[in-house]
Amino acid sequence: MSGQTQSCGCFRLDLIKTSATHKKKLKRLNKQHRRARERQLPGTFNAQHLDCMLQYWGYACAICGNQEGFARTLALDYWIPLDALHCPGTLPTNILPFCHGEGGCNNSKGSKDPVAWLLARWGKRKAHRKLQDIAHFFAQASTFAESHKDAA
Secondary structure, eight states, X not given: OOOOBOTTSOBOOGGGGXXXXXXXXXXXXXXXXXXXXXXXXXXXXXXHHXXXXXXXXXXXXXTTOOBOOSSOEXXXXXXXXXXXXXXXXXXXXXXXXXXXXXXXXXXXXXXXXXXXHHHHHHOHHHHHHHXXXXXXXXXXXXXXXHXXXXXX
């Protein structure tokens, strides 16, 4: 497969866009945009951001690393929940792939505070490491979003 290097370090793969799973994720993304609009929050996360995010995390849960399979799917999770007063909206710097299914990270987190949830679920050392990973991803996602503003 040939791709083009993006500012976030991922490869843009055109074949991904044709998969049924990818189409389901885009449908869910539209539903999330609608929920954010109802709260008058911005929604700039798009298909390009989705591709980059999934590639960055290796098509796996950003928290535990589980990939989609028989018992789990990947859900697009608001890092800062949509219900939180300080939720920034459906932005590339607030969306992560979480596993969804019995015992999945998406099911466990729900609308809890993300840092408190991560500490309770993984403990201080692993949570700290994961928070660094997430901060690094959000920094790259922000750069990617800024460099692709005109393309949207």
